[in-house]
Amino acid sequence: MSQTVCVTGASGFIAAHIIKQLLEKGYKVRATVRGESARYPYLTSLEGAAERLELIQADLQDIGAYDQAVTGCDAVFHTASPYAVNVKDPQKDLVDPAVTGTRNVLNSCAKAASVKRVILTSSMAAITDEASNEKVFSEKDWNTRSDLKRNPYYYSKTLAERAAWDFISEQKPEFDLIVINPFMVIGPSLGPSLNESNKIYADLLKGVYPTLMNVTWGLVDVRDVAKAHILALETPEAKGRYLVSNETMTMTEVVEYLNSLGYTQYKLPKINLATPIGDKIMKLLSYTQPKGSGSYMRSHIGKDMRYDNSKVKQELGMTFIDAKQSIKEAVEDLFKWNHVEAKHAS
Ligand code: NAP
Numbered sequence: 001m002s003q004t005v006c007v008t009g010a011s012g013f014i015a016a017h018i019i020k021q022l023l024e025k026g027y028k029v030r031a032t033v034r035g036e037s038a039r040y041p042y043l044t045s046l047e048g049a050a051e052r053l054e055l056i057q058a059d060l061q062d063i064g065a066y067d068q069a070v071t072g073c074d075a076v077f078h079t080a081s082p083y084a085v086n087v088k089d090p091q092k093d094l095v096d097p098a099v100t101g102t103r104n105v106l107n108s109c110a111k112a113a114s115v116k117r118v119i120l121t122s123s124m125a126a127i128t129d130e131a132s133n134e135k136v137f138s139e140k141d142w143n144t145r146s147d148l149k150r151n152p153y154y155y156s157k158t159l160a161e162r163a164a165w166d167f168i169s170e171q172k173p174e175f176d177l178i179v180i181n182p183f184m185v186i187g188p189s190l191g192p193s194l195n196e197s198n199k200i201y202a203d204l205l206k207g208v209y210p211t212l213m214n215v216t217w218g219l220v221d222v223r224d225v226a227k228a229h230i231l232a233l234e235t236p237e238a239k240g241r242y243l244v245s246n247e248t249m250t251m252t253e254v255v256e257y258l259n260s261l262g263y264t265q266y267k268l269p270k271i272n273l274a275t276p277i278g279d280k281i282m283k284l285l286s287y288t289q290p291k292g293s294g295s296y297m298r299s300h301i302g303k304d305m306r307y308d309n310s311k312v313k314q315e316l317g318m319t320f321i322d323a324k325q326s327i328k329e330a331v332e333d334l335f336k337w338n339h340v341e342a343k344h345a346s
Helices: 013-024 090-111 151-171 196-206 223-233 252-260 274-289 291-300 310-316 322-335
Strands: 004-008 028-033 055-059 077-078 117-121 174-183 184-187 216-220 242-245 249-251
Touching: 013 028, 013 223, 055 291, 077 090, 090 117, 117 151, 117 223, 151 174, 151 216, 151 249, 151 291, 151 322, 174 223, 184 196, 184 223, 184 322, 196 252, 196 322, 216 223, 216 252, 216 322, 223 242, 223 310, 242 310, 249 252, 274 291
Parallel strands: 004 028, 004 077, 028 055, 077 117, 117 174, 174 242, 184 216
Antiparallel strands: 216 249
């Protein structure tokens, strides 16, 4: 394997796993980060990194910053984007870097004649920002409801993905675009940061959620999300968007599972408000939460979440790690990185 590929946002939870798997497969990897190389020992110590990993500094909003990283690359994985539910200024903190950054990276790719395929990490957030008792979501759906006030992270992901597809139709570059739309990505982290999605499990154990709510999560293991990105590169016929998520689990099912694993000495929610009356109470209480979390609660509580993940299975041959296994490893990882203080015998 002599291909050279670029991965943006290399320090991230998902990108680090993409880089690990690419190095294992023999690719040469140019990886963009915002800080000095010394800040990323979990990348530079990966097997194969000494010979085939190069870190290059780039910020999404510095125009032309990705030129050097993508020049000479066969393909580019664009994962960098701010991922935060609660921010001060959604336009400045989420939308601007997500959209400007996507255009910036695609412009650099268009200038580099070598790039044949770009794989963009979008999100289920660009498919829908709400659960639904009627609908089964698929790649055909687009989130049309988010804005700067309602689920602004979802808005940033939708605008960024739209900007990417617009770039392709307007600029007609030499490369094609494949988009990966994962749901809630969980599992072991290669680096020390706590990702927003794994943070839910830390918060469950720490008592941040005193009550069970009627919400359903679509879960997918971070190693599977990385695998889907690479399958999207290695499958010449890959086309369009791929909804990448395994099973759904309700909050109640997740908490029952954590109890069954023996995490009973932690502050897992005990009060059951996953009921029709509980839905009403939780929706009222959502107005006492930080804006991003409150908005999420109002668009998800009391509704089911169903989706069709057959496209990625059929077209890319995707198989998934069992969701309970991912939860188990995500939680063990929280203790490993001291995101949650261990109170049980390991
Ligand atoms: P993450 O760990 O927070 O990674 C985000 C990455 O983006 C980091 O490398 C971060 O760099 C980089 N970044 C943010 N702002 C930047 C800027 N202005 N310039 C350059 N780089 C910037 O999150 P993740 O979960 O791995 O997310 C990766 C991608 O997957 C994102 O596009 C996210 O929207 C998408 N996604 C995530 C999930 C999930 O559940 N985790 C689900 C669906 C989609 P620093 O380390 O320097 O901050």
